[in-house]
Amino acid sequence: MAITLKRKNPVDLIFSSITGLASLSVILFIIGIMYVLVSESSLAIERFGILKFLSSTEWNPVKEDFGALTNIYGTVLTTVLSLLFAIPVAVGIAIFVTEIAPNFLKGPIGVAIELLAAIPSIIYGMWGLFTLSPIMSNYIEPVLKKFTANIPLINILFQGTPMGIDILTASVILSIMIIPFTASIARDSFNLTPAVVKESAYAIGATQWEVVKNVVLPYSKLGVFGGSVLSLGRALGETMAVAFVLGNNHRITTSLLDAAATITVTLANEFAEADNDVYLSSLFYLALVLFVMSFITLAIAKFFLLRAERKYSR
């Protein structure tokens, strides 16, 4: 292996240190982002503390009183909803591509999923504003309202006028965006199931679905779970896809037909306009909260994906 080679050549020494520095840049960025965000938000940290900032629903630039809870609520709610919509579809796609599809369909569907992942998020956002939002407010949301009007508890979710600029629309767009990530990771995990195991299940008379349900899914659950958490991490930080259709409403609402604010939407809309130090510092604080949230989520996802990988390679 390379490690045992003696580096006698001076050029080699230079080249290896340049490449080493380049690879350390990744670590530098992470530390740098953390450091800069903490120091920029120190004013807000001093003023609002940690727990108080995270639990306050206030967002008032005039009174210079800021709290993150409405933003965190919006972020978590849209993300969880979009995952609820996306994961079943993504797993379905993965099952279709790996188990059901005839060979001539596997390629095109795989390519379609990859293209869906390549479309920039701003296109999703714009499409959501001009196309999906009218469809939601004119057709889908009134129907949902009508059907749930008499069901207690659930009708709370659909109160208010369907405007199309709301949590539901934003979650739908977000779910369309994360379907490809989840689907491709699920597909890769499914593909790692050894053919022998599947064949032995078929040999004892299992149907195709039973093989998927009892062999493929249990075998690849770690990978699918890791993929879902990875999509969660991506969805947390998605900005442009939701910025168009979420409004920018700093309130905690129980209805999915209300506008809301996520951390990313608040940053996108207010960052360039922040006119005093506390305001700007609070926005940096929000960015810090988002960075920590997504970093932890992504690290967990990576942990599960690595464990899955190790398990399969044995």
Added chain:
Amino acid sequence: MTIFQRRKIEGTIALTLSTLAAFLGLFWLIFILGDVLVHGVKSLNLSLFINDPAPPGVGGGGLRNAFVGQLLITICATLIGVPIGVLGGTFLAEYARGRKIARMVSILADIMVSVPSIVIGTFIYAVLVLPLGHFNGWAGSIALSIIMIPVVLRTTEDMLTLVPWTLREAAFALGAPYYKVITQVVYRGAATGILTGILLSIARVAGETAPLLFTSFNNSFFSLDMNQPIASLTVTIFQYAMGPYDSWHEQAWAAAFVITIFILIITIFGRLIIRWRYR
């Protein structure tokens, strides 16, 4: 109903549902692409590319400033990001191969790939915009290059790892020092793969909006000065689509069309290379 029938029915239902899921994915792709295509082609015309924006209400304006600005920002980001990414990947796959540090950096890079791009925007704002006192094009490019570096680094690492170790041993046996082995043997073996990774990373950053919002900001005039705010297609799309004028919406669709086609062509091209080279 016998248990056999029930198993069969259950299977049919489940498999039909997953087929439907696959076609739902296909449906969204066609819906979104079709929509961008229809609206975009309608508003596409020559003046979009050769004129600068006109005031709302005055016809005939274009987005020349945004096209040029986007190109400038993306090219500079590529020039900064690609060398660092490729060199970093080289270190992980060659000098640090199998060591703990390589594993750690590569895991962190994987995490960095998915870190919210808007957070990188706020970081660059604090580092490069606040001290200078004004938005500038370089800040945008550097924000994009930070997104690019982990992507290029990871693909380079993967591609270099694919080059058989015996190839390096053959070169060592001729007495070549390691850097010569890397630049003249390993890079050649992995060139197509690395190039594809670079292409895909360009496609990735070309559509980024969030990190540009408060770094390169926007500029309604034609500008080539990277030290000043500079227009980009994506930020212009955001501004125009949220704006109140129909003519703005049309131009936003046209810009969305151009950028989508650009990105999809690069992506498809990259996939084709991978398929052709690594079958």
